[in-house]
Amino acid sequence: MRAALKTLSSETYDLLVVGAGIHGACAAWTAARLGLKTALIDAEDFGGATSANSLKVIHGGLRYLQHANFSRMRESICARRRFLALAPHCVRPQAFAVPTRGSGIRSRAAMRLALALNDAISFDRNRGLSPSHALPRGRVLDRAEARAIWPLLPETAYDGAAVWYDGLAHDTERLTLSFVFDAAARGATAANYVRATGRQEANGGVHIVSVREELDQHAFAIRARIVINAAGPWWRQWLALPAQPLVGAWNIIARKRFFGDVAVGLESARIHRDADAIVRRDTRNLFFVPWRDGTMMGTVYEPFTGDPSTYRPSAESIAAFIDEINAVLPGANLTPKDLTLLHIGVQPANPRGVSPEPDKHSEITEGPRGLFSIKGVKYTTGLTVGERAARLAARALGRSDQLPPDEPFRTPPDDGRDLRALAARAVRNEYAVHLTDLVLRRSGIGTFAPPDRETREALARWMGAELGWSDALREAELARLDAHMRRVAP
Ligand SMILES: Cc1cc2nc3c(=O)[nH]c(=O)nc-3n(C[C@H](O)[C@H](O)[C@H](O)COP(=O)(O)OP(=O)(O)OC[C@H]3O[C@@H](n4cnc5c(N)ncnc54)[C@H](O)[C@@H]3O)c2cc1C
Structure with missing residues (x-):
């Protein structure tokens, strides 16, 4: 190619x-x-x-309601619908829940209003979608119903749950x-x-x-x-x-589920230091997103300067994040051994200065x-x-900017665990050049956890056969994959 x-x-x-x-x-x-x-x-x-390396949420911008940013919400809602329609093999509906409590903006009454507004603003969210990819209306659960979602939370932490639906790009x-x-x-x-x-x-x-x-x-x-x-x-x-200033952002992946198939947002308290070393306490939402055999948790943001290719969170930051999760969810009992990988990315920083958010x-x-x-x-x-x-x-260019209607993408054939077929298709039809392309992006085999040696070697052998790799080149490709896995190791 x-x-x-x-x-x-x-x-x-x-x-x-x-x-x-x-x-x-x-x-x-x-x-x-x-x-x-x-x-x-x-x-x-x-x-x-x-x-x-995102949290894979294709979201309709429920959060933008807080700022009454309806145009941004509409843009996100339309994009979400189009992703679901264009690539149903990569994006599916996902239930999200947050605990309700008290009488403020997290109360059941406030969340009921927010979800009703969200449904009204996204009135056309399912237009043209197949029933399997349609997003149900949001709803508020009482304490007894909510208990089923978060058995790990102490009962004092909630009086119910607000549930809504977004898209999850399980294969970004x-x-x-x-x-x-x-x-x-x-x-x-x-x-x-x-x-x-x-x-x-x-x-x-x-x-x-x-x-x-x-x-x-x-x-x-x-x-x-x-x-x-x-x-x-x-x-x-x-x-x-x-x-310009950048923000490093990352999630951790663990081979553990905490809330079944529901993605959950929990408010966590943290100490955060800004660039002027002023310490302040604030809260942030931690998301637990079910994915494959485990959970993605994040997102952590930290200021970063330098070449984005070199960014990696420190061991201390990772340990602190594990502590933060155990503090907000004591039943999680998360330890470094549960982690399989880090998903790491870099984003443009907030130009207003020192916020750790992008x-x-x-x-x-x-x-x-x-x-x-x-x-x-x-x-x-x-x-x-x-x-x-x-x-x-x-x-x-003086050309028309009128687009034809979207047409769904072709679903790729399901090669299952036929590694030889995977390698052949990746090289012949899908621009795979390095072993990492096959392992991480054409098959997704290495995106949840590092593949075992046998799988890595089999993939290298089949890909090498397609591309005529010498033994030395095959070894170099395996070393390149190992180097990547070390960079994203927890
Ligand atoms: C941890 C994390 C969680 C996130 N979660 C979510 C989420 O749940 N939902 C959501 O909507 N968004 C989320 N985001 C944000 C989202 O992932 C990013 O905004 C988005 O992916 C950025 O896409 P991009 O195309 O701008 O950049 P990139 O994906 O970085 O693409 C830029 C490309 O440019 C290439 N490039 C660089 N230099 C050159 C060059 N000189 N010549 C040629 N090519 C070059 C790079 O190789 C790269 O492939 C998250 C981000 C992070 C990091």
Whole structure:
């Protein structure tokens, strides 16, 4: 599939998208549907960075009710419905619950009102969805009904539960890839392991983006009339712009379930230090999201400066988070031994300064002319923000930005545990280049816990057979996978 590289260096594109996380993948997909001649490159594998490391919640923005931000809610609700319709094989409905108590904003009466408003604002949430993917209305449970959800919580911690439904992208990796593959099926040229290293402008306003092919370090240039910069936390780095503050964010994955099949948000008290070392106490929601044979827990945010590729939470932060979980849920008895992996990502920081939360708003800025940069902060709205960027590109080119109706993606064949078939499909049809691509993103085998040695070696053997790897290359690929697993080890 690396034949695309020849095309990249010889054509002039309407649009080049740099970065294939969810924002770039959706921008390229939209551009291809608008009939633009589109190229999409990623320095590593498609969707392998922040987009593979979220809590996987495709949410309708219930939280934005607190700020009466209805337009943001509507955007999230529409994006959620479209994800559920486009990729039912990757996204499914998920029940969420929070405890109710007292007479304030967490009371049953307040939550009943919030859920009723949420249902009213999302009146069209199920339009066009199959019954298996429709989201039921929210509801408030009394204490006796709620007991079934949280047997681990002391009875004094709740007088009921508020339950609502969102989407869970149980396979975020495949979801992001689905946009890339569909864009390619519609004529876009897509290439992973091609890194943008700079940009200049030629006469006639064409952008010349210098790139480096990461496998053989071959340098060349891609010409495009418009460039969308969707490089996530690296969005300033490849343009050599001064760095801006970032936020490191992570979840822990444990081989334990605490609330059956329900995802739960609990309020936790914590001490948090800001950059000026002022200590203050505040609360945050900890989410426990059931996934595969266990639970994702998070999300922890901390200020970060430096190259996003190098971010990893410290052992102390991980230990403190385990303590925080045991404090809020004493019955959890969580220990480091229960953890299987960390999901680690980096996001743009809040420009207002020292908040440990990422920025709340996605932005698209233009400058210089014909270069649109996306600063995206949610996987959920990656669809609408990426789409908006591509429509801006179309308008800048004097082309129509009217999109055809969405069509569901093709469901990939189910290879089950047939590792040979998995490897063949990943290499021949799905742009897999390294063993990590197969283990982490084409099969998902290594995203919940590190695969055992036998599986790793079998996958390396089958992939090597497809790509003609020598023994030395196969060993190097296994070492590369091990290095990744060490980086995300708890
Ligand atoms: C721990 C965590 C939990 C989260 N939970 C949720 C959640 O539950 N729901 C939700 O909606 N959102 C969530 N988010 C936010 C969401 O994951 C991100 O906002 C989103 O994935 C960012 O996507 P992106 O496309 O902007 O960036 P990325 O996914 O990082 O993609 C950027 C891409 O650009 C590529 N790139 C970088 N430099 C170059 C270059 N020079 N040339 C070519 N390519 C380059 C990278 O390799 C990468 O693939 C969470 C985030 C984190 C970290």
